[in-house]
Amino acid sequence: MTTEPTEGFLVTGRISRRNVLTAAGVAAAGAAVSMLPVSAASAGSAEDATTNRALRPSSSGPRAVSVTPGVSYVSTAGQDFKPTNSTSGWQYVGGNGLQLTGAAGQVGTRLNVPQGALITECAFWVTYNDTNGMSALLAPSKNDSSTFQTVLGTPTIAQSPSPQQVDVAIATPVPVDNSLYSYDLRVTFGTAGSTQLLHGARIGYTNNPGLVTFPDPRRIVHGDATPYSNGVTYGPINALQKWDGSGPTGVPAGAKAAFCAVQSYTPGVLTLFPDGATDPGSANYSGTGNLGASLNMVYMLVPLSSAGKFKIHAYFTGKVYVDAWGYLI
Structure with a gap:
């Protein structure tokens, strides 16, 4: 059994006034988006497929990220993930990214989703620029068990030097029962170093959709x-x-x-x-x-x-x- 590490990891970089102002601007933009009106809830088809969508850097503004009307989102930065074993170290990269140091391994983070919601979407933003393998998944686990009960998607990630969006296929919406299950996002790195980076992730859900x-x-x-x-x-x-x-x-x-x-x-x-x-x-x-x-x-x-x-x-x-x-x- 592995234990969650609590110390001994390298954190590089320092917080500057410019970075603080940038973070505040991003938070304000996110709050503005959350107040936009939404239409009736939509449902995914059973034939939904896993896709990779490359995100092209733009000098004129932030990258465009698609959203579904009627769906609420919970996003998490790469820096919110932690190694799930005691052999992998990590360090921050860029504004909110994460890379492993020392050894390949897995990182994870726990989601906070409202009771009774239905998880309909799951996406990760990664850089994968080698051939050592990298995978991402949504993994609900039962509270009285040490193993995952259901693993949703282990998408094939295409090699690219640029950040890309990786969508995990959810053919049937996942009902949230916080009394019995916890809901984790996991990313497995095939190697440590700058060729594999985790920038962030999000899940989409409908709450009491009727x-x-x-x-x-x-x-x-x-x-x-x-x-x-x-x-x-x-x-x-x-x-x-x-x-x-x-x-x-x-x-x-x-x-x-x-x-x-x-x-x-x-x-x-x-x-x-x-x-x-x-x-x-x-x-x-x-x-x-x-x-x-x-x-x-x-x-x-x-x-x-x-x-x-x-x-x-x-x-x-x-x-x-x-x-x-x-x-x-």
């Missing part, structure tokens, strides 16, 4: 694969995964309900209820169209268990389709 909608449907139940029979209860059905196991739907664990289009070409009623709950015995879906001639479709909130699962009690024989269009927190 109903979140997707830009496209994600199928949970496919009637062609499993036609339903009258009087049979089906499930548990996992709303967090697509019907064929090809990937996540984007509905996060902990969602109260999935916002779904429930469809069938067969008239009749269904009861959709949370896994683990008693069948209420009353329908919450009804289709009255002509058999095989018209599609019955009802948009509804499908109640979920804490694990994101539900059941369907069929009162007719036919094919049922359920597409997720969002979720309710």
